[in-house]
Amino acid sequence: MQKVYERPESMADVQMSYCPGCLHGTVHRMIAEVIDELGVREQVVGVCPVGCAVFMYEYMSCDMIEAAHGRAPAVATGVKRVLPDSVVFTYQGDGDLAAIGTAEIIHAAARGERITTIFINNTTYGMTGGQMAPTTLLGQKSTTCPTGREAMREGFPIRVCELLATLDGPIYLARVAPVNAAGLVKTKNAIKKAFQKQLEGRGFSLVEVLCNCPTQLKVSPIDSLKWVEENMVPYYPLGEFVDR
Amino acid sequence: MAERVLMKGNEAIVRGAIAGGCRAFFGYPITPQNEIPECMSRLMPKAGGVFLQAESELAAISMVYGAAAAGVRTMTSSSSPGISLKQEGISYIAGAELPCVIANVQRGGPGLGNIAAAQSDYFQSTRGGGHGDYRTLVLAPWSVMECYTLTAEAFDIADEYRNPCLVLLDAVIGQMIEAIEIPDWKPKVPPKPWTTTGAKGRPANVVNSLYIIPSDLEEVNNRIQARYKHAAEHLTRAQSIRTEDADVVLVAYGCSARVCRSVVDMARGEGIRAGLLRPITLYPFPTREIDALAERGKRFLVVEMSSGQMVEDVRLAVEGKSEVRFYGRTGGVVPAPAEIVEQVKAMAKASSGSTTVNRQPTTVN
Amino acid sequence: MHQEVVMAGAGGDGIMMIGQLLAHAAVLEGKNIVWFPSYGPESRGGPADCTVILSTDEIGSPIASTPDVLIALNQMQLDKHAPTVRREGLILLNCSLAVPPKDRDDCRVISIPASEIAEKAGAVKATNMVMLGCYAAVAKPVTLESIIKALPEVLPAHRHNLLPVNELALQRGAEMGVG
Numbered sequence: 144m145q146k147v148y149e150r151p152e153s154m155a156d157v158q159m160s161y162c163p164g165c166l167h168g169t170v171h172r173m174i175a176e177v178i179d180e181l182g183v184r185e186q187v188v189g190v191c192p193v194g195c196a197v198f199m200y201e202y203m204s205c206d207m208i209e210a211a212h213g214r215a216p217a218v219a220t221g222v223k224r225v226l227p228d229s230v231v232f233t234y235q236g237d238g239d240l241a242a243i244g245t246a247e248i249i250h251a252a253a254r255g256e257r258i259t260t261i262f263i264n265n266t267t268y269g270m271t272g273g274q275m276a277p278t279t280l281l282g283q284k285s286t287t288c289p290t291g292r293e294a295m296r297e298g299f300p301i302r303v304c305e306l307l308a309t310l311d312g313p314i315y316l317a318r319v320a321p322v323n324a325a326g327l328v329k330t331k332n333a334i335k336k337a338f339q340k341q342l343e344g345r346g347f348s349l350v351e352v353l354c355n356c357p358t359q360l361k362v363s364p365i366d367s368l369k370w371v372e373e374n375m376v377p378y379y380p381l382g383e384f385v386d387r
Numbered sequence: 388m389a390e391r392v393l394m395k396g397n398e399a400i401v402r403g404a405i406a407g408g409c410r411a412f413f414g415y416p417i418t419p420q421n422e423i424p425e426c427m428s429r430l431m432p433k434a435g436g437v438f439l440q441a442e443s444e445l446a447a448i449s450m451v452y453g454a455a456a457a458g459v460r461t462m463t464s465s466s467s468p469g470i471s472l473k474q475e476g477i478s479y480i481a482g483a484e485l486p487c488v489i490a491n492v493q494r495g496g497p498g499l500g501n502i503a504a505a506q507s508d509y510f511q512s513t514r515g516g517g518h519g520d521y522r523t524l525v526l527a528p529w530s531v532m533e534c535y536t537l538t539a540e541a542f543d544i545a546d547e548y549r550n551p552c553l554v555l556l557d558a559v560i561g562q563m564i565e566a567i568e569i570p571d572w573k574p575k576v577p578p579k580p581w582t583t584t585g586a587k588g589r590p591a592n593v594v595n596s597l598y599i600i601p602s603d604l605e606e607v608n609n610r611i612q613a614r615y616k617h618a619a620e621h622l623t624r625a626q627s628i629r630t631e632d633a634d635v636v637l638v639a640y641g642c643s644a645r646v647c648r649s650v651v652d653m654a655r656g657e658g659i660r661a662g663l664l665r666p667i668t669l670y671p672f673p674t675r676e677i678d679a680l681a682e683r684g685k686r687f688l689v690v691e692m693s694s695g696q697m698v699e700d701v702r703l704a705v706e707g708k709s710e711v712r713f714y715g716r717t718g719g720v721v722p723a724p725a726e727i728v729e730q731v732k733a734m735a736k737a738s739s740g741s742t743t744v745n746r747q748p749t750t751v752n
Numbered sequence: 753m754h755q756e757v758v759m760a761g762a763g764g765d766g767i768m769m770i771g772q773l774l775a776h777a778a779v780l781e782g783k784n785i786v787w788f789p790s791y792g793p794e795s796r797g798g799p800a801d802c803t804v805i806l807s808t809d810e811i812g813s814p815i816a817s818t819p820d821v822l823i824a825l826n827q828m829q830l831d832k833h834a835p836t837v838r839r840e841g842l843i844l845l846n847c848s849l850a851v852p853p854k855d856r857d858d859c860r861v862i863s864i865p866a867s868e869i870a871e872k873a874g875a876v877k878a879t880n881m882v883m884l885g886c887y888a889a890v891a892k893p894v895t896l897e898s899i900i901k902a903l904p905e906v907l908p909a910h911r912h913n914l915l916p917v918n919e920l921a922l923q924r925g926a927e928m929g930v931g
Binding site for chain 2: 221226
């Protein structure tokens with residue numbers, strides 16, 4: 144009998160604590176598959192964020208570091224600079240990367256750190272209870288903008304890939320949405336490409352993954368995927384922003 | 388005698404760090420410690436190490452966290468306002484049981500304060516500084532020579548205790564030049580099986596300060612506290628100068644200890660038996676040494692360039708057995724020896740007539 | 753021997769340099785020294801001063817609150833520091849740019865036209881060296897030979913063409929001190 148699906152070696156044999164329908168687990172698995180396919184598990188040092196993915200270190204079977212909120216790119220810099228042959232990635236949510244950690248991600252990108260960032264944009268602070276994120280869409284309700292985000296009150300959502308694309312340090316920036324079969328394939332491919340770019344040793348790579356949060360959107364998992372497609376993709380266009 | 392070379396305190400921090408095996412420095416500019424990153428940027432690459440100027444103090448200390456997790460001896464430096472910013476990372480480093488060294492060239496505060504020498508970060512340094520139940524081990528050099536040796540040793544201490552070790556100096560000690568003899572220094576590096584360097588031929592390691600189950604976190608706290616207890620037994624260090632026959636013992640560290648060193652001779656020149664107890668480790672604090680002097684009836688004058696911080700530790704050590712007075716200057720003012728001699732005289736005079744124990748601080752600003 | 757000297761001038765006068773030169777000379781003679789700069793938030797211009805403490809004993813306070821000696825290169829710095837000099841101390845001033853203080857009869861005050869002397873020696877920039885040479889001859893913290901010996905350590909390599917003029921300025925200053 145041919146085995147067509149199994150747990151990647153880079154993934155730990157434990158149950159994840161994510162909400163039903165959440166894409167975090169899917170993206171974790173893709174990262175683990177990519178690490179396996181590139182044969183770099185023994186060189187990998189991953190840096191987890193503060194947020195829903197805070198326990199990612201329990202789900203991976205590679206070396207992992209838990210960073211302070213927003214500081215993952217700085218921690219990753221510290222590792223990569225002293226271990227230049229390691230393969231270093233950060234996994235960060237929108238609050239972690241685009242609010243409290245804005246300085247760290249911009250400067251890691253500007254320095255062209257040879258690290259890879261997987262950026263999960265789900266427009267909300269999921270773990271703390273659905274507060275407004277830097278990527279919350281205009282009009283979108285949250286527990287801290289209960290009447291909906293208003294530009295003149297809460298400001299505009301931040302497009303991270305476009306922002307970082309103005310810098311010379313990144314060599315790969317892509318935005319993907321694993322909300323359908325094609326999107327899943329494209330997401331995996333982008334993550335793999337980002338890691339391959341790191342192995343080339345020429346600069347910084349980041350994949351922004353548009354994700355759902357059925358719990359905070361208070362909709363079914365299927366409807367949350369539709370919501371991403373219908374509401375997020377128009378504001379956060381998909382594609383490769385930098386590839387050099 | 389070995390060759391004596393002239394060196395600035397801040398440069399001695401750098402050379403001591405490299406001798407101590409430091410191979411990664413992450414910093415951010417702030418006066419009066421700028422010679423440290425500047426000198427590091429020249430010397431660290433020659434030593435085969437990493438120098439990186441971070442985008443902020445927050446980032447710098449997180450880079451230190453990453454490099455420490457990767458098993459490399461690493462440090463950062465700053466001055467008071469910048470050290471406040473680093474507290475986030477210092478707490479995480481303590482929580483993740485990582486070693487690192489931090490140099491604080493103290494300046495006047497609070498707020499932006501000024502760039503003159505002060506000792507007003509004593510509480511922040513010795514009580515932990517950031518959130519949570521941890522301390523930083525604190526070494527306080529009073530000379531350029533000690534800037535070198537204590538920084539070199541700080542890396543051994545940080546590794547031994549898996550805890551941040553703080554070298555606490557001030558603008559005077561950091562900016563002054565003295566002649567030093569470069570010692571032969573051999574770092575003692577323990578094995579580090581916990582590092583995140585890639586899980587090659589071993590199970591994956593995790594560097595983390597998150598323990599969601601309270602009893603798990605309590606266990607970590609107990610382990611950390613046990614290390615501090617060990618440090619109190621084995622690491623505590625103080626220098627006694629002419630305390631044997633002293634009636635008044637000055638207690639001071641760093642720059643103010645240097646001033647008090649002059650005071651001891653000046654007071655004795657005027658017939659007052661003064662001595663100096665200089666804590667070299669501020670945490671762990673030389674409680675036992677001070678207690679022993681108090682038991683012998685010595686009276687204490689604590690001198691700080693602050694409104695009175697270390698004096699609290701002296702009072703805790705003395706436990707009311709003897710008189711403890713305080714003299715401090717703030718805002719970056721360095722007290723002149725003559726000012727302190729007056730305080731010692733007043734104290735000596737008070738003792739000849741009265742046995743009243745004055746537990747109130749005498750603060751002169 | 754214990755001597756505390758404050759050197760004061762304007763940014764660019766080479767105050768820090770003569771302080772360090774004195775420090776190097778003291779090390780050559782096996783003495784203990786502390787050099788401490790004053791420094792401000794400005795990167796250029798403004799007053800510049802430093803303290804050098806030389807001693808055959810252990811040095812306590814690195815700050816000279818009542819210095820034994822003041823070397824002042826201009827009027828502003830003389831006015832600022834002259835009141836701090838200890839009684840019976842020494843005030844050495846550059847009378848090319850400053851007039852002696854009226855209220856320090858309790859000190860030994862020596863005025864020399866250091867700028868003119870330096871100019872005659874070949875470089876007005878060496879005014880600092882004239883002052884240091886004079887101080888060395890008067891107060892004898894170290895020998896002039898030690899200072900001259902230390903000169904190449906303090907002067908950056910690309911300025912070593914200026915060693916002779918600096919040495920001459922030191923000697924001219926010293927002559928003023930003994931004369």
